[in-house]
Amino acid sequence: MAFHSGFAAIIGRPNVGKSTLLNRFTGLKVSIVSAKPQTTRTRVQGVMNRPGTQIVFVDTPGIHQPRTRLGEFMDRSVSEALNDIDALLFVVDTSHITEKDYELAQTYSALRCPKYLLLNKIDLVKAEDVLQAIERFRALSYDGFFPVSAESGKGIDALEEALIKAMPEGPMYYPEDMPTDQPEQFICSELIREKALRHLRDEVPHGIGVEILRYEKQGDLRVIDATMYCEKASHKSIIIGKGGQTLREIGSEARRDMEKLTGEHIHLQIWVKVRPGWRDNADDLKTLGYTMKN
Ligand SMILES: Nc1nc2c(ncn2[C@@H]2O[C@H](COP(=O)(O)OP(=O)(O)OP(=O)(O)O)[C@@H](O)[C@H]2O)c(=O)[nH]1
Ligand SMILES: [Mg+2]
Structure with missing residues (x-):
């Protein structure tokens, strides 16, 4: 059977849980996590291997208005992560959704690849709040809306299944024992x-x-x-x-x-x-x- 593989970029505002998600998929801590915004400064790739499939997840800095050259570099890292991707994961913090999340979700819905909207941190909110949040995003053109908790792992299996199905035929980009591109x-x-x-x-x-x-x-x-x-x-x-x-x-x-x-x-x-x-x-x-x- 043919091998399937691809790159999945993880993007969203600062502090929504992108790096936590990357580490969960990789099964290893490759990207640092903190409760403060703008923790991640560079693109970080983390690899998930499953039988017949390899997905390279790309963690990115939180999208914000740059105020320094470092900020500009972070901003460019996000844009570059979107080149040649096979899937987009747009992440929001369900316990704290802002107008900026809607604005960005709309902007990125124009990308031409399978796109998924992840409602993260569902462990912090009531079930009805999750449904309400999904309703508000539903008009946007995403291929799936997934309530998840990157921290507890809830909802991750369903997301993983959808992503595996979305991966095109392709090579193994990383040897199986290499979980990240970071030295x-x-x-x-x-x-x-x-x-x-x-x-x-x-x-x-x-x-x-x-x-x-x-x-x-x-x-x-x-x-x-x-x-x-x-x-x-x-x-x-x-x-x-x-x-x-x-x-x-x-x-x-x-x-x-x-x-x-x-x-x-x-x-x-x-x-x-x-x-x-x-x-x-x-x-x-x-x-x-x-x-x-x-
Ligand atoms: N309760 C809860 N907290 C979470 C979850 N996912 C992430 N967090 C917490 O949210 C905070 C931010 O997580 P990060 O993974 O660093 O967020 P990020 O989006 O990578 O942030 P930047 O790199 O600053 O853009 C940390 O304190 C995490 O422990 C979740 O599913 N539930
Ligand atoms: Mg991060």
Whole structure:
């Protein structure tokens, strides 16, 4: 029997659960998740293998009005993710649907590929609210409306079945043992940013960028040295915290996740540096990997 495969882009406003969904399909944490908007900054691919089918899911940054060059890069990452796709997953947070969701859902309904509207976070709302939400979107030209919970997995099977049916004949894009296009080292830098997003408030975590300076195997140990950039001296002291407490917590949580990811023992050291305006500096963006690869 012929093999079926394709690319499915996951798009939507910030914080609706796109990365959580990608990780669920991949069965592995390849994209970081946080309760703060604009967590994802780049395109991240996660692969799902089923007998006779491979689907490459493409996680994207939340669609927002860019205010910095980093924001513009994020915006471009979304547009580029829509090139040559075989399916579109437009995601909304059912517990918090806004006018912008309708506007975007309408815009993307013009794309010419199978399109699915996902009502995520249904664990947070009543069943009747889900039905009401579907009714409001139903006039738009989507091929299916799926109530799901990316977090609990509810509704995911039905969605998966529809997607598998929609995939055209095609090659295996990734070997079966390769769940993502992201290098392990990049995921490690992202894990540091994820913990920073979780521990820090207001604008501090959004101004953070992480660069890995050393990623080295030494006997049984992997030694990782990372620099965390922030935008102001006052942010640096917040990140470090009283007696170094906050940075220590960020570091040890990141290290635990890195060990889970790599199966290795890890020695992690993080330095914090102030680099004003890096989100608008082309060289800094390049250093941190926020440039288009093609
Ligand atoms: N209750 C509930 N929370 C969810 C669900 N899916 C995601 N979340 C939470 O929603 C928040 C945002 O999730 P992400 O996956 O980071 O959202 P995102 O759309 O990738 O966000 P950006 O990368 O900022 O655009 C996190 O706190 C998740 O744990 C869900 O099905 N139910
Ligand atoms: Mg995300």
